[in-house]
Each structure stands twice: as structure tokens, then as C-alpha cells.
Amino acid sequence: MKFAMIGLGKMGMNLVKNAVDHDMEVVAYDLERSAVEEIQQYSSKVKGAFDIDDLLTKLSVEQAHSPSTDSVAPVSRDELTVSPKIIWVMVPAGHPTNSTIDELTEKLSVGDIIIDGGNSNYKDNLLQNKILAEKGIRFFDAGTSGGMEGARQGGNFMIGGDDKEAWQVIEPIFQAIAQEGGYLYTGKLGSGHYLKMIHNGIEYGMMQAIAEGFEILEASPFDYDYEAVAKLWNHGSVIRSWLMELAEEQFAKDPKLDEIIGRVQSSGEGKWTIEESLDLRVPAPVIALSLMMRNRSLQDDTMTGKVVAALRNGFGGHDIERK
Numbered sequence: 474m475k476f477a478m479i480g481l482g483k484m485g486m487n488l489v490k491n492a493v494d495h496d497m498e499v500v501a502y503d504l505e506r507s508a509v510e511e512i513q514q515y516s517s518k519v520k521g522a523f524d525i526d527d528l529l530t531k532l533s534v535e536q537a538h539s540p541s542t543d544s545v546a547p548v549s550r551d552e553l554t555v556s557p558k559i560i561w562v563m564v565p566a567g568h569p570t571n572s573t574i575d576e577l578t579e580k581l582s583v584g585d586i587i588i589d590g591g592n593s594n595y596k597d598n599l600l601q602n603k604i605l606a607e608k609g610i611r612f613f614d615a616g617t618s619g620g621m622e623g624a625r626q627g628g629n630f631m632i633g634g635d636d637k638e639a640w641q642v643i644e645p646i647f648q649a650i651a652q653e654g655g656y657l658y659t660g661k662l663g664s665g666h667y668l669k670m671i672h673n674g675i676e677y678g679m680m681q682a683i684a685e686g687f688e689i690l691e692a693s694p695f696d697y698d699y700e701a702v703a704k705l706w707n708h709g710s711v712i713r714s715w716l717m718e719l720a721e722e723q724f725a726k727d728p729k730l731d732e733i734i735g736r737v738q739s740s741g742e743g744k745w746t747i748e749e750s751l752d753l754r755v756p757a758p759v760i761a762l763s764l765m766m767r768n769r770s771l772q773d774d775t776m777t778g779k780v781v782a783a784l785r786n787g788f789g790g791h792d793i794e795r796k
Contacts, residue, residue, distance in 0.1 A: 474498070474645055477532045479525070479573055480563035480591075481508035483790045484617065487624035488563065488590075488650060493518040495649035502528045525576055532558050557611070559643060561588040566741065574601055583609030586639055588632075590615045592673075592740055595633075595666040602635070602662045611639040612662060616669020619652070620788035627652030631672070633665030634658075674746030674760040681763035683716055684780035691729075691776045700724035719787035720780065727783075734794040735778020737770045737785065 474497045478489050481503035489499050493516040501512045502522040509521040522528035558581065562573050570591050577587055578601075587610060589598060598614040605612045613634035623629055630647050634640055640658055647656040659665050690697050703721035707713045727733065743764045750757040770778030785791040 474649075475500075475532070476559035476561060476643075476646060477502070477522070477528050478561050478563060479503075479528065481505070481512055482563070482565075483621050484590075484624045485563035486512060487621055488561075488628070489519060490515055491625055491628070491650045492646065497646070497649065500528050500531045525573075525580065528560075529558065529580060532560070556584060557639070557642060558582070558585045559588070559646075560586070561590055561615075561646075563590045563617075566592040566594065571597060571601070574605075578604060578608060578610065581608075581610050584611065586611040586613065586643060588613045588615050588643065589666075590617050590630075592616075592669070592742055593666050594741070594745055595663040595670065598633075598666055599663045606635075611636045613640070613643065614663060614665040615647075616665045616672065618669065618672060619655070621790050622788070623652065623655075624650075627655060630656040631665045631668040632656065632658050633660060633662050633667070635662045670742045670745050670749070673740070673742035674757065677743040677746075677763040677767070678759040679714070679716060680781050680784050681759075681766055681777070683712075683720060683784070684777040687720075687780050688776045698728070700728060715788070716784055719784050723780075723783035723787055730776070730779040730783055732795055733779055733782055734796060735770050735775050735780075735782055736794050737767045737778050737781045738791075739764060739767050743767070 476497070477500040478485055479502050481489065481501055485503070486508065489501050489512055492499050498518045500520045500522050501509060502525065503509050506523065509523060512519050513521040520531045522531055560577060562570055564570050564573055570589060570593050574587060574589065581587070587605065593614065595614065598612070602612050611634065613632055616631035617624070618629040619627070628651055630651055632647065644658070659668055687699060690699070690702070700721055703717050703724055707717040707721060723730070743760065747757060747761050747764060750760070766777060767781070770781070782793050786793045
């Protein structure tokens with residue numbers, strides 16, 4: 474199996490390593506030349522590329538001839554299983570992802586496949602898909618969870634896309650790099666990032682509840698060892714979770730989180746979840762308030778903000794502001 478990865482940040486780099494560990498070949502490109510050079514040293518199965526044209530050329534080596542872009546006729550099963558170039562885009566959501574997909578749209582052939590694996594807004598994907606479908610390019614939106622550890626050892630993926638035959642072509646990638654039971658083809662284009670959007674909204678609420686619990690403990694008349702508390706709660710309690718495990722790890726590094734500032738940025742998906750809940754008239758007060766508390770954290774330093782910032786650093790490598 475051979476595919477290309479555009480974007481070698483915290484997630485893309487680990488996904489490439491995960492893929493080549495499962496005997497896949499990857500052509501890898503990033504704007505940072507040092508990242509390309511680093512991943513090339515990891516395995517002979519990785520070929521580095523230094524621009525998108527270079528990536529497409531190297532991806533085409535030993536591939537069968539792709540159908541002409543002049544035709545938008547349906548792609549046959551044989552063409553899909555033999556000839557398509559598969560490009561996974563793993564760059565920041567918004568303009569970086571959209572401009573990358575725009576460039577690929579002009580350079581790919583009928584039957585080729587794009588996977589948007591970042592935290593894109595599903596509405597952007599729906600607009601992109603209209604243009605890509607006209608050109609006969611297959612498009613999938615893949616919500617990616619599990620943080621850096623998941624990307625490296627076995628991630629969690631929610632994948633939408635209209636072409637079921639093309640899904641069968643790319644499914645082996647997800648079979649290889651996902652945790653067992655850790656991927657789901659969700660159907661229509663946009664449904665993958667929609668599901669990830671709701672996932673992140675839930676994540677906001679869970680982290681906020683954990684953080685508020687430690688905020689109350691901090692204000693209490695008792696002197697708790699927060700590392701020990703997190704460890705306790707993660708062994709047999711109802712609230713045991715990976716997030717509680719991460720809390721234990723962060724308190725082990727900094728028992729009262731005195732070294733960090735509790736300012737917490739938002740990636741956008743919590744806001745999109747709330748907007749969707751308003752459009753659908755579905756109440757989501759916990760998720761809404763968790764986003765408000767992130768906004769609150771930008772104004773002042775709180776224990777709640779410290780805990781959420783520490784948890785986000787633990788699972789996603791998100792930056793922490795330090796004193």
C-alpha cells in the first residue's frame with residue numbers, strides 16, 4: 474500500500490511512522506524541510522518530497538497510468554484498485570487545509586483520492602466536494618482522535634465519503650494504523666468531521682468537569698495529593714478514563730500546576746458543536762459552558778484553566794503557557 478502525507482506536524486509525523494511500521498510506503502511532504510529530512514531517516518519506506526509537484530511525481534512511480542482529467546465518467550473498480558494516487562492532508566484546519574486541497578484539485582487526475590485528516594469544518598468539506606466531484610476526484614473527510622500517542626500506536630478515525638468503492642481502496646490504511654475497533658466509515662461526505670466535531674464538544678465538557686473537581690479540591694480545607702487522587706479515581710471508579718490518567722501524569726510533573734498559566738485556547742470544534750446545537754435546537758448546556766470557561770481562562774489565571782491546559786498538553790501536545 475502506498476500513499477502520500479502532506480503535513481508532518483505532531484500528528485502527521487506519527488501517522489507516517491505508524492504506517493511504515495505496518496509495511497506501507499509513504500511519500501511525505503511538509504513546508505519545513507527539516508521535518509521531511511527527519512522522516513526520511515526513519516525508514517527506507519519513506520520518500521521525502523519538497524513541494525507538491527515533487528510529491529505527486531514520487532507517488533506516481535510504479536503506479537499504473539491514471540485516467541485522463543478530461544473525462545468525468547464514472548471510475549471503474551479496476552481503475553480504483555490499481556491506479557489512484559492517495560493523498561492524506563494533515564495540516565491545520567482552515568486556510569492551510571483549504572489552499573492545499575485547492576492546489577491538489579488542479580493537479581490530480583480522475584479517480585485519485587484525497588483524505589482530509591485535520592480538524593476541518595465539515596461545511597468546508599461539503600463545498601470542496603462539489604468541485605472535486607466535478608473533476609472525478611474522490612474525497613474523504615477523516616476526523617482523527619487519540620492524540621499523538623494514538624497517531625503513533627493506534628489512532629481513532631471517523632471517515633466520511635460518498636464513494637463506497639473508493640472507501641474499499643483506502644480502508645486498509647485505517648485498518649493498519651487504527652487501534653482495534655478504532656475506525657468507522659460513517660457514510661456521506663462530511664459525516665466524518667461532523668462526528669469528530671461532536672466528539673470534541675463532548676471532550677470539552679469532560680475536561681471541564683474534571684478541572685472543576687480539582688478546583689473545588691484546591692479551595693477545600695484539605696491538603697490533597699492531586700497525583701494520588703487522579704490515580705485513585707482511575708482505578709475502579711466510575712470516572713476512570715484516559716483523561717484522568719493524563720491528569721495523574723501532569724500532576725506528577727507539577728504537583729499543584731504552579732509552573733503553568735491556566736489559559737486555554739479553542740481549536741474551533743467546540744464552537745462549531747454549539748452552533749450546530751443552536752441550529753438544530755438541541756440543548757447542549759455543558760458543552761456551551763465549557764467553551765465559555767475556556768474564554769474565561771483567557772482573562773485570568775484559574776486552577777480550572779491550569780488543569781484543562783495540562784490535559785490538552787498531555788494528549789495533544791498543545792502548548793502550555795509557563796510562568
